[in-house]
Amino acid sequence: MKxxxxxxxxxxxxxxxxxxxxxxNKSFIIIDNYISNSPSRVAxxxxxxLILKWFTKPWFxxxxxxxxxxxxxxxxxxLNQEYVYDIGIYKLLKTSYDQNNWLTKSTxxxxxxxxxxxxxxxxxxxxxxxxxxxxxxxAGRVNVPLxxxxxxxxxxxxxxxxxxxxxxxxxxxxxDFVKFxxxxxxxxIFCQGPNLKSNPFFNYINLNPTKGExxxxxxxxxxxxxxxxxxxxxxxxxxxxYSIGATYDWENLNDMSPTVEAQKKxxxxxxxxxxxxxxxxxxxxxxxxxxxxRRPLLGSHLKYKNMYILNGLGTRGILxxxxxxxxxxxxxxxxxxFSSEVNVSRFSRNS
Numbered sequence: 001m002k003x004x005x006x007x008x009x010x011x012x013x014x015x016x017x018x019x020x021x022x023x024x025n026k027s028f029i030i031i032d033n034y035i036s037n038s039p040s041r042v043a044x045x046x047x048x049x050l051i052l053k054w055f056t057k058p059w060f061x062x063x064x065x066x067x068x069x070x071x072x073x074x075x076x077x078x079l080n081q082e083y084v085y086d087i088g089i090y091k092l093l094k095t096s097y098d099q100n101n102w103l104t105k106s107t108x109x110x111x112x113x114x115x116x117x118x119x120x121x122x123x124x125x126x127x128x129x130x131x132x133x134x135x136x137x138x139a140g141r142v143n144v145p146l147x148x149x150x151x152x153x154x155x156x157x158x159x160x161x162x163x164x165x166x167x168x169x170x171x172x173x174x175x176d177f178v179k180f181x182x183x184x185x186x187x188x189i190f191c192q193g194p195n196l197k198s199n200p201f202f203n204y205i206n207l208n209p210t211k212g213e214x215x216x217x218x219x220x221x222x223x224x225x226x227x228x229x230x231x232x233x234x235x236x237x238x239x240x241x242y243s244i245g246a247t248y249d250w251e252n253l254n255d256m257s258p259t260v261e262a263q264k265k266x267x268x269x270x271x272x273x274x275x276x277x278x279x280x281x282x283x284x285x286x287x288x289x290x291x292x293x294r295r296p297l298l299g300s301h302l303k304y305k306n307m308y309i310l311n312g313l314g315t316r317g318i319l320x321x322x323x324x325x326x327x328x329x330x331x332x333x334x335x336x337x338f339s340s341e342v343n344v345s346r347f348s349r350n351s
Contacts, residue, residue: 003027006178006185008166011040012144013310014191015151016321018160019075020329029183030161034152037256039193040317041145042286044214044233044243047318048089048139049114052229055105057114058316059295059341064323065138071322072142079154083147089136092129092230093119102134114138126222126276129230141227141235142318168200173304187332189308193289196311201301205347207312209287211253213262214245217270219278232269241281244270258283290314298324299344308332309344 005021007014010032021028035041047068049061072084093099099119106115116135124130155161171188172179178188194209196202220240228234235243247262263283270278291297291312301307308328313320327338340346 001029001182002177002184003029004186005029006031006180006183006188007191008032008188009191009193009195010148010152010155010161011038011191011193012043012148012317012321013040013193013313013325014189015040015148016071017189017191017310017325017328018155019078019151020071020322020325022078023074024329024333026329028160029185030155031164031166031180032152032161033165034163037284037286039286039288040148042212042214042284043144043317044235044245045142045144045318046089046139046227046233046235047142047316048136050111050136050139052089052091052136055102055111055115057111060323060339061319064319067323067326068319071326075147079150081146081150083143083150084140085143086138086140087225087227089139089227089229089233090120090122090133091136092228093132093134094129094230099132106134122226124224126224126274128273128275133228136229139227144318176306178304178306187306187308189310189328191310193311194287196289196309201304201307202309202344205297205344206292208250208290208292209253210290210314211249211256211285212246212288213249213258213266213283213285214243214247215263215266215270215280216282216284217242217244217278218281219274219276222274222276222278224274228273230269230273232266234270234273242278253287256285256287258285288314293346296320296324296342297344297347298328298338298342302345302348 004026005028007018007028007030010030018028076082093102105111106117114137120133121131170181177184177186190199218241225236232244244266289312297309297312330336331338
């Protein structure tokens with residue numbers, strides 16, 4: 001079998017890259033071993049154009065959002081399913097300082113399209129704080145579990161996905177292609193998230209992963225349909241189910257079991273948000289594949305120029321994955337350079 005790309009990993013990075021290939025009529029095979037608590041499957045799926053702590057814009061977010069809407073419009077049509085809930089995020093502004101800071105920054109030319117010029121009240125008796133919310137626009141949620149499962153089913157049905165752990169010993173390099181078992185691919189890309197640490201070709205890159213935990217709760221009668229942010233994100237899932245999270249832990253990375261400490265933090269915040277009883281249905285744990293400089297990893301291997309990487313997406317994978325997939329493929333097929341800030345070449349075996 002001959003393809004344009006062999007893709008290792010089918011999280012949000014691998015899925016986005018594969019779909020961008022489909023948009024360009026390129027062929028691929030994905031190698032992926034299903035893991036229920038992979039970072040992408042645990043993720044809340046939130047996208048937003050602001051760093052909510054400071055009301056500042058992340059790296060290249062305007063460009064990311066422009067591609068995001070085009071990408072998911074095509075994705076929705078392709079699989080005949082809605083995955084994006086572009087409903088905004090209501091940021092609770094508790095203090096007069098926070099409120100004034102929001103109103104001041106919302107007048108900035110670079111941010112006013114993302115920040116409401118006024119503050120909102122939420123008419124819901126089940127909310128403890130009903131006033132002083134700023135609305136983050138061009139923000140919302142992607143149903144990542146549904147997206148990944150839908151695309152996985154499509155790939156399996158069309159013989160584009162092999163369900164197994166990738167065996168590096170089966171990979172060999174020829175003059176103008178790579179060979180993996182009976183597959184000949186012009187290129188290979190690794191979209192492995194935290195599993196990058198076991199990759200012998202990129203093991204000189206030190207990720208700085210963060211452990212995150214979230215809760216899924218059931219709260220009958222709450223009737224909230226908006227996404228809220230007050231230290232943690234609070235997200236409606238439908239049918240009286242909600243998610244809250246996520247925590248950040250840079251130290252206890254080897255223990256992927258849920259912690260009582262994280263549950264208490266999130267439950268405490270939840271108790272300050274709503275005044276109805278609720279039931280904790282599930283507590284999930286995942287590792288975010290972050291880097292020390294908080295920039296993703298994109299580009300080709302130092303030696304094998306048809307070997308690529310897409311990784312280090314951190315908490316912004318929903319926006320970054322489609323955009324960086326476009327950037328890399330534009331570079332490969334059109335010769336368009338992408339930002340050196342994300343190029344994996346900033347790392348070397350001696351760094």
